[in-house]
Amino acid sequence: MSELVINDLHASIETDAGDKEILRGVTLSVESGRTHAVMGPNGSGKSTLAYVIAGHPKYQVTSGSITLDGEDVLAMSVDERARAGLFLAMQYPVEVPGVSVSNFLRTSVTAVKGEAPKLRTWVKEMKEAMADLQMDPAFAERSVNEGFSGGEKKRHEILQLALLRPKFAILDETDSGLDVDALRIVAEGVNRYRESSGAGTLLITHYTRILRYITPDVVHVFVDGRIVESGGADLAEVLETEGYERFITAAQPA
Amino acid sequence: MTIAPPHDLAPRVASFDPDSFGVPTGRELEWRFAPLDVLKPFFSLDPEAGTVTGISTSEFVANVPIESVASTWTPTDLTGALARSGARSAVVIDIPREARVDEPVVVRLEASSSFAYQHVEITAGAFSSARIVIEANTVADISGAIVINVADGAELTLLMVVDGPKEHRLVAHLPATVGRDARFTACTVTLGGRAVRLLPSVHYRSSGGSAELLGVFLAEGEQFFEQRIFVEHEQPHCTSNVIYKGALSGALAHTVWIGDVLVRREAIGTQTYEMNRNLLLSDGPRADSVPNLELETGDVVSAGHASATGRFDDEQLFYLQSRGIPAELARQLVVRGFFADVLGRLGMPAWRDTMMQRISARLGMADEESDDA
Ligand SMILES: Nc1ncnc2c1ncn2[C@@H]1O[C@H](COP(=O)(O)OP(=O)(O)OP(=O)(O)O)[C@@H](O)[C@H]1O
Numbered sequence: 001m002s003e004l005v006i007n008d009l010h011a012s013i014e015t016d017a018g019d020k021e022i023l024r025g026v027t028l029s030v031e032s033g034r035t036h037a038v039m040g041p042n043g044s045g046k047s048t049l050a051y052v053i054a055g056h057p058k059y060q061v062t063s064g065s066i067t068l069d070g071e072d073v074l075a076m077s078v079d080e081r082a083r084a085g086l087f088l089a090m091q092y093p094v095e096v097p098g099v100s101v102s103n104f105l106r107t108s109v110t111a112v113k114g115e116a117p118k119l120r121t122w123v124k125e126m127k128e129a130m131a132d133l134q135m136d137p138a139f140a141e142r143s144v145n146e147g148f149s150g151g152e153k154k155r156h157e158i159l160q161l162a163l164l165r166p167k168f169a170i171l172d173e174t175d176s177g178l179d180v181d182a183l184r185i186v187a188e189g190v191n192r193y194r195e196s197s198g199a200g201t202l203l204i205t206h207y208t209r210i211l212r213y214i215t216p217d218v219v220h221v222f223v224d225g226r227i228v229e230s231g232g233a234d235l236a237e238v239l240e241t242e243g244y245e246r247f248i249t250a251a252q253p254a
Numbered sequence: 255m256t257i258a259p260p261h262d263l264a265p266r267v268a269s270f271d272p273d274s275f276g277v278p279t280g281r282e283l284e285w286r287f288a289p290l291d292v293l294k295p296f297f298s299l300d301p302e303a304g305t306v307t308g309i310s311t312s313e314f315v316a317n318v319p320i321e322s323v324a325s326t327w328t329p330t331d332l333t334g335a336l337a338r339s340g341a342r343s344a345v346v347i348d349i350p351r352e353a354r355v356d357e358p359v360v361v362r363l364e365a366s367s368s369f370a371y372q373h374v375e376i377t378a379g380a381f382s383s384a385r386i387v388i389e390a391n392t393v394a395d396i397s398g399a400i401v402i403n404v405a406d407g408a409e410l411t412l413l414m415v416v417d418g419p420k421e422h423r424l425v426a427h428l429p430a431t432v433g434r435d436a437r438f439t440a441c442t443v444t445l446g447g448r449a450v451r452l453l454p455s456v457h458y459r460s461s462g463g464s465a466e467l468l469g470v471f472l473a474e475g476e477q478f479f480e481q482r483i484f485v486e487h488e489q490p491h492c493t494s495n496v497i498y499k500g501a502l503s504g505a506l507a508h509t510v511w512i513g514d515v516l517v518r519r520e521a522i523g524t525q526t527y528e529m530n531r532n533l534l535l536s537d538g539p540r541a542d543s544v545p546n547l548e549l550e551t552g553d554v555v556s557a558g559h560a561s562a563t564g565r566f567d568d569e570q571l572f573y574l575q576s577r578g579i580p581a582e583l584a585r586q587l588v589v590r591g592f593f594a595d596v597l598g599r600l601g602m603p604a605w606r607d608t609m610m611q612r613i614s615a616r617l618g619m620a621d622e623e624s625d626d627a
């Protein structure tokens with residue numbers, strides 16, 4: 001049993017006009033086996049939260065804490081966080097020209113597991129994981145994310161989830177840019193991983209449609225850099241019909 | 255001696271007589287980036303200089319007295335003219351007419367003393383097809399030329415590897431003549447040496463020729479690498495593609511890339527593209543990159559150039575690190591990836607992998623397996 005605990009987290013980004021605070025007191029804990037959905041309007045800071053958990057250097061944490069089973073995540077480098085069991089499926093995965101998917105995956109798995117997987121079993125494992133996500137084996141020889149469509153990038157992120165087997169998965173808009181079929185394939189991939197690993201999941205999304213495939217235990221409404229309301233799966237239904245307006249108004253400073 | 259009109263990209267003077275060229279002062283366009291103090295021994299004739307021989311198991315390689323070589327090339331600067339008058343022997347690589355040589359012809363150049371003049375003369379006979387690898391180890395100071403003739407309908411790929419210690423100097427002209435419908439691909443990989451100045455050039459003898467000039471270089475410490483490319487399209491319907499990529503680290507590293515492409519009035523239907531990208535791996539190194547494209551005719555299929563020098567992409571590093579890959583390894587992966595497409599164009603997978611391993615070794619990266627394992 002593991003726990004990811006975020007407490008009163010404040011973070012800002014440096015802009016030409018000075019520091020801009022984006023996270024304004026986020027408090028949230030996720031336990032193994034549980035799935036939390038974080039839903040909020042554009043620009044509310046959802047990706048910022050995901051990046052800060054992963055350790056992106058462009059954000060400064062000004063106060064608050066993140067711990068993984070009591071260990072201080074904020075004190076870890078980006079790669080240490082991944083090796084400690086955190087995984088971020090990015091909203092906009094980065095292209096890395098000239099680095100093949102197979103080389104990238106094997107290097108990552110080697111880094112996270114601490115030893116290189118045996119070549120023969122590894123190739124089989126990679127092929128199976130790709131087949132599960134209905135990815136053409138030819139992707140293994142292509143450069144990481146280069147020229148991938150939006151949907152292919154998202155499948156590639158979930159492929160990494162399946163191979164790296166983290167304790168906690170943060171999925172940032174994994175549903176965006178997917179057509180209905182691709183959404184189902186990707187959601188099934190996430191569900192397969194959740195069920196087989198018992199990992200905790202933080203599912204960041206703008207729309208409710210992915211929640212038809214992946215049922216959250218808790219739904220958080222995220223507005224203007226903080227969680228303004230939390231509830232069960234039914235809270236997503238409310239958002240589906242009413243939108244974010246009520247929460248946006250409520251979040252406005254008096 | 256011939257003298258070209260003043261403001262065009264072509265070399266102004268071509269002559270075997272060293273006295274036709276002044277000693278560089280640093281004010282000349284073609285010398286303004288080079289460390290003249292480091293290259294000083296290359297500016298006067300050294301009667302004691304040694305010779306360079308080609309070591310190879312190939313039947314197509316021979317070492318002969320320089321007098322027996324009828325070279326098509328006339329030197330275009332002082333170092334070229336001095337090396338030509340100082341060289342006593344030549345390495346001749348002769349691919350016979352219509353020969354199909356499957357295995358790459360590998361030649362290691364070896365100097366007989368710490369300073370040597372070199373002359374290599376490569377001929378790919380009509381309709382032949384071959385690949386040649388020249389290993390130029392930087393274990394002596396060497397000045398000279400590698401002259402390349404690609405006859406009509408021939409296909410030649412030349413890989414030149416400059417690797418070794420970081421103390422020595424190399425100046426090499428690489429003039430190529432490309433025949434009718436011939437295809438020439440050259441790639442220089444520059445890793446070793448204190449100062450390396452390479453001057454590849456391409457001339458077309460007839461229409462339909464194509465030339466691809468590729469280069470990768472990795473400059474560290476106080477290494478100086480200069481690559482001065484000159485492609486002259488004087489025939490119709492020829493193609494040139496020039497792609498150089500460099501990585502630099504350390505405050506004193508300095509690279510220069512000059513891409514001069516001249517499309518003459520008669521060269522209608524030309525397709526030309528040139529590109530140089532440099533990746534700065536640390537603060538401080540200097541990468542000069544100057545593409546010059548001069549069109550005397552507008553009747554071309556395409557003509558383009560690009561040049562960019564940038565720092566490491568932090569988003570790429572973040573992405574790799576967020577998958578558990580330590581920062582140093584992530585940087586090495588990105589650098590290897592940066593070079594991969596250029597080396598991939600060679601069409602020599604085994605040598606591409608060998609070059610990747612040498613680059614990795616330079617970057618301090620253990621490399622048990624190739625990229626496509
Ligand atoms: N480099 C930057 N400079 C200034 N502001 C920035 C920068 N990066 C992000 N922001 C701002 O931070 C806020 C939060 O952005 P973030 O990407 O976290 O939102 P989001 O909730 O993920 O939005 P979306 O639903 O569009 O993905 C936005 O107002 C955005 O404009």
Ligand SMILES: [Mg+2]
Pocket residue numbers: 046047048091172173
């Ligand atoms: Mg976002």
